[in-house]
Amino acid sequence: MIRLTTPITEDQIRQLKVGDEVLLNGRVVLSRDMGHKYMKEQKPEWLKPILENMVIYHCGPVVKKHEDGHYSFVAAGPTTSIREEPYQADVIETYKVRGVIGKGGMGKKTSEGLQKTGAVYLHATGGAGSLLAERCKRVVDVKMLEEFGSPEAFWIIEVEDFPLVVTMDSHGGSLHEIVAQQSQERAKALMA
Amino acid sequence: MSECVIPTLTSNEVVASKSVLPAGWKPDLTDLKALDLTLPMLELLRRSTSRLPQDVIDALVKGRDAEEEGSRAFNTLNDMVRNIILADGHVTPLCQDTGTIIVWVRHPYGLSQRAAKQQVRAAVAEATKRSWLRPNCVEALSGKNTGTNMDPFHEGHPAVHFEEWDKPEVQIAVMQKGGGCENVGAQYRLPDAALGAGRDIKGVRKCIIDAVVKAQGQGCSPGILGVAIGGDRVTSYEKSKELILRKLGTSNPDPKMDAFEKEITNDLNTLGIGPMGYGGNTTVLGVMAEEMYRHPASFYVSISYMCWSSRRGSITLKTNGEVSFD
Numbered sequence: 176m177i178r179l180t181t182p183i184t185e186d187q188i189r190q191l192k193v194g195d196e197v198l199l200n201g202r203v204v205l206s207r208d209m210g211h212k213y214m215k216e217q218k219p220e221w222l223k224p225i226l227e228n229m230v231i232y233h234c235g236p237v238v239k240k241h242e243d244g245h246y247s248f249v250a251a252g253p254t255t256s257i258r259e260e261p262y263q264a265d266v267i268e269t270y271k272v273r274g275v276i277g278k279g280g281m282g283k284k285t286s287e288g289l290q291k292t293g294a295v296y297l298h299a300t301g302g303a304g305s306l307l308a309e310r311c312k313r314v315v316d317v318k319m320l321e322e323f324g325s326p327e328a329f330w331i332i333e334v335e336d337f338p339l340v341v342t343m344d345s346h347g348g349s350l351h352e353i354v355a356q357q358s359q360e361r362a363k364a365l366m367a
Numbered sequence: 368m369s370e371c372v373i374p375t376l377t378s379n380e381v382v383a384s385k386s387v388l389p390a391g392w393k394p395d396l397t398d399l400k401a402l403d404l405t406l407p408m409l410e411l412l413r414r415s416t417s418r419l420p421q422d423v424i425d426a427l428v429k430g431r432d433a434e435e436e437g438s439r440a441f442n443t444l445n446d447m448v449r450n451i452i453l454a455d456g457h458v459t460p461l462c463q464d465t466g467t468i469i470v471w472v473r474h475p476y477g478l479s480q481r482a483a484k485q486q487v488r489a490a491v492a493e494a495t496k497r498s499w500l501r502p503n504c505v506e507a508l509s510g511k512n513t514g515t516n517m518d519p520f521h522e523g524h525p526a527v528h529f530e531e532w533d534k535p536e537v538q539i540a541v542m543q544k545g546g547g548c549e550n551v552g553a554q555y556r557l558p559d560a561a562l563g564a565g566r567d568i569k570g571v572r573k574c575i576i577d578a579v580v581k582a583q584g585q586g587c588s589p590g591i592l593g594v595a596i597g598g599d600r601v602t603s604y605e606k607s608k609e610l611i612l613r614k615l616g617t618s619n620p621d622p623k624m625d626a627f628e629k630e631i632t633n634d635l636n637t638l639g640i641g642p643m644g645y646g647g648n649t650t651v652l653g654v655m656a657e658e659m660y661r662h663p664a665s666f667y668v669s670i671s672y673m674c675w676s677s678r679r680g681s682i683t684l685k686t687n688g689e690v691s692f693d
Contacts, residue, residue, distance in 0.1 A: 194439075209510055237463045237501045249498050250454075250463035255547040255585050278643065279547070279585035300446045301547065301587040301643055302676040304462040305454035324512030326463075326501060338446070340439065340645070354646050355583055358638040362580045365634055366563070366573050 178336075182228035183273040185293035191341045193348035197297060199337040202315065203276070205232045205330040207254055209323045211262035218269055225318075225331065226270035230297070233259060233277035235326030236308070246314040248332070250304030253278040256296070264288025280342055280351030289345050296343035298350075310337045371431070372448045374424050376455045382418070385458060386410050393688030396535065399477040407682050407690070408490035408539055412468075414692060415541050415680040416460045416499045419451050422615040423591075423652065423677045427451075430589055430642070430649030440647025444589075447642070447675060458499075462676045465500040466543035468516065468525035469608065473538045480529045487539075491516050491525045503546075540612055540681040548590065548674040551582035554604060557666040566666045571596055571656075572631055574668040579635050579651065584644020587674035589652045591615065595669045597659035603669035610655040611673045612681075619656065628654045642675070652677075 179187065181201035191197070204226060206214070214222065236251040256263075256277030263285040266272060273294050275281075278301040289295060299307060311332050318329040342350040387410045394402060431444035454461040470487055472480075494500045495516045504524045505512045518524045555574040557566045562577055564570035575594060582590065593610035595603045619625035632654050641647025652675065661667065683691045 235463060235501065237460050237465065237498055239498045250460040250465075250501075252463050254464065255550065257585065278587070279583065280644065298643065298645075300443055300450075301584075302462045302545075302674055303446050303450040304464075305457065305459055306446060306450040308459070308463075309453065323510075324502065324505070324514065326503070326512070327510070342645075350646075351583065351644060354640060354644055355580075357646075358580050358583070358640050361638050362576050365576055365637070 181230055181273075183230070184228065185273070188273050188293050188295055189345055191295050191344055192346070193341055193344050193350050195341040197339045197341060199230065199297070199339055200335055201333065203230045203232045203332055203334050203337070205234050205236065205328070205332065207233050207235055207327055208258055209327040210319070210329055211259045211266060213319075214266045214269070215262040222329075223270060226272055228271060228273050230274035230276060231266070231272055233275070236311075236330060237304070238314075238325055238330070246317065248308040248311040248314065251308040251311050252304040253299040253301055255279045256281050260285060267292045267294050276339060280349065286343055286347060286349060289343055290347055293345050295341050295345055297339040298342040299337070299339055307337065310334050372445050372452070374428060374448045374451055376418065376452070382414065385413075387413060388690070392690070394537070394684040394690065395688070396537065396684065396686045399475070400479060402478065402537070404472075404483055404486040404537070404539065405489045405493075407684060408470075408487050409493055411539055411541055411680055411682045411692070412490060412494040413458065413499055415543055415678045416465055416494070417454045417458045419461060419676065420614070420679060423675070424448070424451060426615045426652040427589070427675060430652065434647050434649060438647065439645040440641045440649060443642040443645060444649065460499060460501070461678060462545060462674075463501060464545040464547065465503065466545045466678065467503065467549065468500070469542045469544060470525055470527045471530065471540040471609070472527065473530045473532050473534075473540075475533075475535050475537070476531060478537065483529070484527050487525060487527050488517060535686045537684045538681055541679065542608070542612060543678040544608070545587070545674050545676070548586035548672045551578070551586035552604075552607070552671045553578040553581070554600065554670070555668040557668060568627060571668050575631055575654070575670060576635065576638075578670045578672070579640070580638060582672055583640055584642075586672040587676065588640055588644060589642055589649045589675050591652050591673040591677050592654045593671040593673070594654060594656040595659055595667075596656065597661035598667060598669070599662065599665065600667060603659065603667040604671065606657060606659060607669040607671040610657055611671060611677065612679055613655050615653045621658070624656050624658065628656050
């Protein structure tokens with residue numbers, strides 16, 4: 176088990192390999208469909224200091240607003256990442272992002288982006304919304320809440336021992352590709 | 368990390384003590400016009416969002432125990448069990464994607480469907496306010512979230528189906544179907560030359576294998592499949608979803624279909640996709656298939672994929688005032 180704390184250096188990222196289990200600590204920024212379209216098309220400057228050497232989490236949480244105005248996460252598992260495939264590589268490069276958390280894995284374009292910039296794809300267990308919300312210790316800030324709505328906003332949070340698996344590394348390795356290939360071969364045999 | 372987590376849920380008594388229904392509440396079905404389904408619906412949602420059906424938990428545990436201890440598949444299924452215990456204990460959503468809310472109301476003659484729909488909607492809005500449901504209803508093109516889970520035209524979301532039946536009781540069933548698994552559903556039109564799938568059960572089997580391979584882990588495997596054979600494009604998909612309401616481990620009343628379900632389930636679990644697509648022996652928890660009638664020219668196979676967090680449940684209001692959950 177490898178412990179990592181954000182911000183993360185390129186050197187730390189280059190050491191990670193497909194299959195490594197990671198416990199992540201520190202600040203993480205949530206973003207999904209609307210955020211990625213916005214980042215690729217408008218490249219907002221204000222996000223640069225927030226995202227540099229940081230980790231993006233594909234997640235639309237269930238959030239509770241407390242009476243004193245502060246927020247906490249009630250359920251916060253990963254959403255399907257492949258929807259961000261058209262945007263992810265550009266976002267990683269523009270903002271020097273070191274890691275992307277999600278589920279289901281991503282495609283070739285993202286893999287190339289991970290290799291070029293020095294970043295990894297970290298897989299979280301889909302559907303484990305309750306378990307993962309417990310590891311989201313604090314909501315630090317939220318951006319674009321009005322514009323995007325709660326599931327799509329940029330929530331900036333602090334996580335503790337957030338359990339992840341490296342399924343795409345910065346050297347072109349992808350567990351998703353391996354499993355897809357093997358299952359396609361098996362399917363051919365079953366259909367024969 | 369690798370010890371077997373035992374899925375002990377809170378007792379039925381504790382669940383009942385947290386109910387939004389007033390203690391001792393009894394429905395009065397003698398006057399269906401005065402019956403208010405808002406609170407029963409709200410209580411149903413409180414349970415469905417936080418408490419997974421026992422048959423689904425049993426299937427996950429069975430899958431875990433068939434994986435090699437300490438493997439990625441084993442650990443992932445173990446984390447799923449941990450998550451089930453936490454959500455139940457805290458009465459919080461099992462998954463942040465609380466899904467599209469699909470409701471089936473079955474009722475005797477005399478119930479106003481218009482009134483019932485408004486009551487179901489009020490309950491969904493209240494459950495959203497209580498953070499039991501995430502606001503999951505956005506305008507198609509702008510992506511603007513209504514914030515309440517209501518579409519403003521009183522249709523669409525939540526999706527409410529009605530059926531008048533012969534029984535004197537009223538039953539509400541709900542399914543919370545996440546977006547990730549909804550996206551990997553598929554509809555095939557046979558014959559399918561690319562798959563080499565003809566208009567027979569072998570062709571149907573090829574469609575199912577193809578859909579599961581295309582889905583990989585993206586529908587949050589291990590999944591549960593509803594497979595409708597026949598119908599038109601709409602009735603076929605609709606049936607495929609309704610089939611997911613059936614309990615895992617129960618037999619299909621059609622013996623031929625029952626044998627088919629068991630065989631295809633075993634085949635799919637040799638694909639090696641595993642929980643979350645990490646590899647492993649547990650790719651699906653079950654397959655529910657049903658044959659329908661069709662137009663002679665059309666042959667649809669519709670596959671709905673439900674994630675491992677198969678949130679469903681029902682509440683039945685009986686004439687003697689009894690209220691039961693399943």
